[in-house]
Amino acid sequence: MNVLVIGATGGVGKHLLPLLADQHQVVAMARSDAQLAAFEAKGVDAVAASLEQPVSQLAAAMAGMDAVVFSAGSGGATGSDKTLLIDLDGAVKAMEAAKASGATRFLMVSAIQAHHRPNWNESLLPYYAAKHYADRELMASGLAYTIVRPALLKDEPGTGLITAAKDITSGGAIARQDVARVLAACLDTPHTQGQAFDLISGETPIPQALAAL
Amino acid sequence: MNVLVIGATGGVGKHLLPLLADQHQVVAMARSDAQLAAFEAKGVDAVAASLEQPVSQLAAAMAGMDAVVFSAGSGGATGSDKTLLIDLDGAVKAMEAAKASGATRFLMVSAIQAHHRPNWNESLLPYYAAKHYADRELMASGLAYTIVRPALLKDEPGTGLITAAKDITSGGAIARQDVARVLAACLDTPHTQGQAFDLISGETPIPQALAAL
Numbered sequence: 001m002n003v004l005v006i007g008a009t010g011g012v013g014k015h016l017l018p019l020l021a022d023q024h025q026v027v028a029m030a031r032s033d034a035q036l037a038a039f040e041a042k043g044v045d046a047v048a049a050s051l052e053q054p055v056s057q058l059a060a061a062m063a064g065m066d067a068v069v070f071s072a073g074s075g076g077a078t079g080s081d082k083t084l085l086i087d088l089d090g091a092v093k094a095m096e097a098a099k100a101s102g103a104t105r106f107l108m109v110s111a112i113q114a115h116h117r118p119n120w121n122e123s124l125l126p127y128y129a130a131k132h133y134a135d136r137e138l139m140a141s142g143l144a145y146t147i148v149r150p151a152l153l154k155d156e157p158g159t160g161l162i163t164a165a166k167d168i169t170s171g172g173a174i175a176r177q178d179v180a181r182v183l184a185a186c187l188d189t190p191h192t193q194g195q196a197f198d199l200i201s202g203e204t205p206i207p208q209a210l211a212a213l
Numbered sequence: 214m215n216v217l218v219i220g221a222t223g224g225v226g227k228h229l230l231p232l233l234a235d236q237h238q239v240v241a242m243a244r245s246d247a248q249l250a251a252f253e254a255k256g257v258d259a260v261a262a263s264l265e266q267p268v269s270q271l272a273a274a275m276a277g278m279d280a281v282v283f284s285a286g287s288g289g290a291t292g293s294d295k296t297l298l299i300d301l302d303g304a305v306k307a308m309e310a311a312k313a314s315g316a317t318r319f320l321m322v323s324a325i326q327a328h329h330r331p332n333w334n335e336s337l338l339p340y341y342a343a344k345h346y347a348d349r350e351l352m353a354s355g356l357a358y359t360i361v362r363p364a365l366l367k368d369e370p371g372t373g374l375i376t377a378a379k380d381i382t383s384g385g386a387i388a389r390q391d392v393a394r395v396l397a398a399c400l401d402t403p404h405t406q407g408q409a410f411d412l413i414s415g416e417t418p419i420p421q422a423l424a425a426l
Contacts, residue, residue, distance in 0.1 A: 054331065080293035084301075084339040088346065089330075117302075118267065126297040133301065133346050140353065 001187065004029055004065045004103070006051070006094055007072030008039070011153060012109055015180035016071065017044055023188065029061060051090030058097035067105035068098045069183055080126040087130040095141045105193070106143040107183055110135050112151040112168065112198045119169060135196065146186045147196035150179045163202030164209045172200030181206055214400065217242055217278045217316070219264070219307055220285030221252070224366060225322055228393035229284065230257055236401065242274060264303030271310035280318035281311045282396055293339040300343040305350045312356065318406070319356040320396055323348050325364040325381065325411045332382060348409065359399045360409035363392045376415030377422045385413030394419055 001024045007013045008028035020026045021044075030036040031050040039046035049061035051072060062068065070091055074082035091108070098106055110131050113119035120128035138145045151172040158178030182199060185206045186192040195213050202209070214237045220226045221241035233239045243249040244263040252259035262274035264285060275281065283304055287295035304321070311319055323344050326332035333341035351358045364385040371391030395412060398419050399405040408426050415422070 080297055081339040084293055084297055084342045088297075089342040092346075093330075117306075126294040129297045129302040133305075133350070137346070137349075 001025070001066040001105070002027070002064055003067045003069060003187065004047070004062055005069045005071065007070065007109070008044075008046075009035060010071055010073065011155065011176040012071045012179045012183070013069075015177045016069065016183055019180055019184040020069075020187070023184075024067075027065070051086050051093060055093050055096045055100065058093055059100040062097050062101035062103050065098075065101060065103040067107065067187060068094060068103050069107045069109075069187075070094055071109040071183070073109075083126050083130045087127065088134050091134040092137045095138055095143060098143060099141065104144050105187070106138060106141070106145045107186055108135060108138055108145065108147045109179065109183070110147050110149040110196075112149045112172075112200070114149055115196065116167070139196070144193040145196075146192045146194075148179065148182055148186065149196065149198045150174050150182075151198070151200045153179065159201060160206060161201065161203050162206055162209050163200050163204060164197045164213060166197055166213075168198035168200055170200075172202075174199055174201045178206075182210070185210055214238070214279040214318070215240070215277055216280045216282060216400065217260070217275055218282045218284065220283065220322070221257075221259075222248060223284055223286065224368065224389040225284045225392045225396070226282075228390045229282065229396055232393055232397040233282075233400070236397075237280075240278070264299050264306060268306050268309045268313065271306055272313040275310050275314035275316050278311075278314060278316040280320065280400060281307060281316050282320045282322075282400075283307055284322040284396070286322075296339050296343045300340065301347050304347040308351055308354045308356060312354065317357050318400070319351060319354070319358045320399055321348060321351055321358065321360045322392065322396070323360050323362040323409075325362045325385075325413070327362055328409065329380070352409070357406040358409075359405045359407075361392065361395055361399065362409065362411045363387050363395075364411070364413045366392065372414060373419060374414065374416055375419055375422050376413050376417060377410045377426060379410055379426075381411035381413055383413075385415075387412055387414045391419075395423070398423055 003024045006029045028046040030046045047061045074086035114131040158175035216237045219242045241259040243259045260274045287299035327344040371388035
């Protein structure tokens with residue numbers, strides 16, 4: 001598959017690029033000339049586009065893609081204005097662009113329990129609201145979606161062992177490397193299409209955990 | 214009808230209460246004890262609830278209501294965090310509460326061209342994004358909705374003459390008093406159910422303008 005990664009410089013995205021490159025043609029979306037040059041210097045195919053651009057420009061960047069992975073986030077350094085415009089509206093623009101360009105598969109990195117308002121992280125309510133509505137839009141989009149809702153993200157190396165389920169309310173955490181492994185596995189697992197699940201570090205190898213969803 | 218007004222202290226809401234009181238049983242939602250006392254001092258029925266409370270508490274406040282008018286807004290004095298939590302998530306919680314409590318009619322005060330991203334007001338993008346997704350949620354909610362999308366709001370007295378249409382791209386403005394008159398007329402005009410329209414000051418009396426939608 002031709003796969004566009006949005007958020008390729010992020011904590012999950014940087015693990016995802018080499019994982020996907022084994023099986024797919026991967027293109028990183030770069031939102032600046034400096035990012036574009038940095039990808040090219042590493043031998044990573046990249047295309048210039050920004051989630052703050054119109055859908056038509058995002059769609060042009062997606063030309064020829066089969067799948068889109070959305071692992072972008074406005075991050076904690078910017079305000080809730082960017083949360084609304086990147087994490088929610090930027091995500092929905094990416095969905096609209098995918099449909100306009102013919103990409104049919106869409107993987108979303110969300111946040112644990114984003115689907116269940118009473119369990120939103122109290123200190124991150126605006127972020128959770130943005131992710132919640134982006135996920136709802138994706139489920140209604142007609143795209144072949146998978147929504148991965150990881151718990152607290154850690155930078156430590158992954159274990160390849162996870163727990164994945166529709167609802168995990170026990171708390172938990174997961175390595176960004178393992179989130180990337182799950183995303184890569186989802187792309188190769190049609191059974192995950194139309195599914196949304198919480199994700200924490202656990203005891204089950206990723207392929208078996210996804211097959212059991 | 215029993216009608217709950219959310220945003221009853223706002224610029225549109227304060228015009229709306231007396232207009233509705235002629236034809237309906239009106240209850241104002243008050244988010245503080247001081248607001249509650251102020252309504253009661255004016256002889257306005259009021260119920261204490263906040264859009265930042267859980268849906269269950271909003272639903273309790275809506276017990277016995279037939280219709281909900283959402284004219285609340287976080288306003289320019291707060292940040293985009295409140296835009297996300299009030300204008301978007303608060304609105305959707307009100308929709309969920311309406312459904313849970315048996316209120317079937319829902320009127321939303323939106324913003325001109327909120328449905329068409331390329332025409333969002335550049336200086337109010339986060340607000341427009343919040344209104345856009347709240348409106349989309351309402352259209353998918355199953356409630357008997359009317360979405361009124363007024364242009365720039367003015368405090369001057371209204372004329373009772375409007376232009377209402379699916380798409381008004383000419384710009385324009387409208388008095389808050391006329392927005393309130395349109396909302397009151399929509400409640401009494403079943404033809405407006407399932408409709409969303411832009412609204413500016415114009416040349417057509419409100420009943421005829423709504424009948425022509």
